Amino acid sequence: MKKPRLGFFKYSCCAGCEFQVMYFQKHVLETLKNFEFIFARMLLRGGNPHGPFDIALVEGTITEAWQADELKKIREKSTLLFAIGSCAVDGGIPAIKSTMPELDVESKVYADITTIHSIRPHAIDAYIKVDGYIRGCPPGERDLAEALSSVLSDKKPDFINYSVCVECKLKGNVCVLVAYGMPCMGPVTNAGCGALCPSMNRACYACFGPMKQANGPALARKFKMMGLSKEDIKRRFTEFGADTLEFRRALDILED
Ligand code: SF4
Ligand code: SF4
Ligand code: SF4
Numbered sequence: 001m002k003k004p005r006l007g008f009f010k011y012s013c014c015a016g017c018e019f020q021v022m023y024f025q026k027h028v029l030e031t032l033k034n035f036e037f038i039f040a041r042m043l044l045r046g047g048n049p050h051g052p053f054d055i056a057l058v059e060g061t062i063t064e065a066w067q068a069d070e071l072k073k074i075r076e077k078s079t080l081l082f083a084i085g086s087c088a089v090d091g092g093i094p095a096i097k098s099t100m101p102e103l104d105v106e107s108k109v110y111a112d113i114t115t116i117h118s119i120r121p122h123a124i125d126a127y128i129k130v131d132g133y134i135r136g137c138p139p140g141e142r143d144l145a146e147a148l149s150s151v152l153s154d155k156k157p158d159f160i161n162y163s164v165c166v167e168c169k170l171k172g173n174v175c176v177l178v179a180y181g182m183p184c185m186g187p188v189t190n191a192g193c194g195a196l197c198p199s200m201n202r203a204c205y206a207c208f209g210p211m212k213q214a215n216g217p218a219l220a221r222k223f224k225m226m227g228l229s230k231e232d233i234k235r236r237f238t239e240f241g242a243d244t245l246e247f248r249r250a251l252d253i254l255e256d
Helices: 015-023 026-032 065-076 086-090 093-099 102-109 142-154 164-170 175-180 217-225 229-236 245-255
Strands: 005-010 036-040 054-059 063-065 078-084 116-123 132-135
Touching: 005 015, 015 026, 015 116, 026 142, 054 065, 054 086, 054 142, 063 065, 065 078, 078 086, 078 142, 086 093, 093 116, 093 229, 102 116, 132 142, 164 245, 217 229, 217 245, 229 245
Parallel strands: 005 036, 005 054, 054 078, 078 132
Antiparallel strands: 063 116
């Protein structure tokens, strides 16, 4: 049987997702052997960026107009396309800049902003239809394996769609929010990491991004009652979710 053709594309980000894919635990690496890598800028010398692809994995946030144009072309040449990592799924860390006026951010970073042509940062699904989301910063193994095996077995992928709290309770952890008053983002964050941070007695900081229909305002109100400052609450909801409705809505209660 012919191996499915895989392309891995990168926009504004740290490229950690692409490396994470290659260094993942054994069974994802085993699964990857069943694919033909056609293009992966960080991993392959050369390669063919024009496709066609049976599966495209796209990491990074769209922060420049040319990226959106190129992304649309990749979509046309790909049977399935998955967003991988918080940057591509939710806007991630690059989207923090949308919490400040564009020119202020650019002036803080660059001495000369005349050569900077960035646009408001967005997750890739602001521009194209996506077949699924492999969440996390860096991404989780389980959802990546699900995406890859769905291609091999020609079935619809079944991604995790519940909160970190569910994984945390299944592990029998003591709740750091209730027991120790730590500002844990677990109730509003999509699962997939195995409740990594609470399992180490640390608060979740939402690197898997918001769970769909998360009640951000309720958790922000709770943090306010716990005595967190407005700036601290804002930082927690915008570190990975500045481009998401679920987390941006939480900021409204800070004006109450
Ligand atoms: S999601 Fe995280 S690991 Fe992946 S590219 Fe973005 S910042 Fe890097
Ligand atoms: S520690 Fe955090 S993730 Fe775990 S149950 Fe409590 S709030 Fe949820
Ligand atoms: S517990 Fe939260 S911050 Fe920690 S890895 Fe999981 S999603 Fe990311």
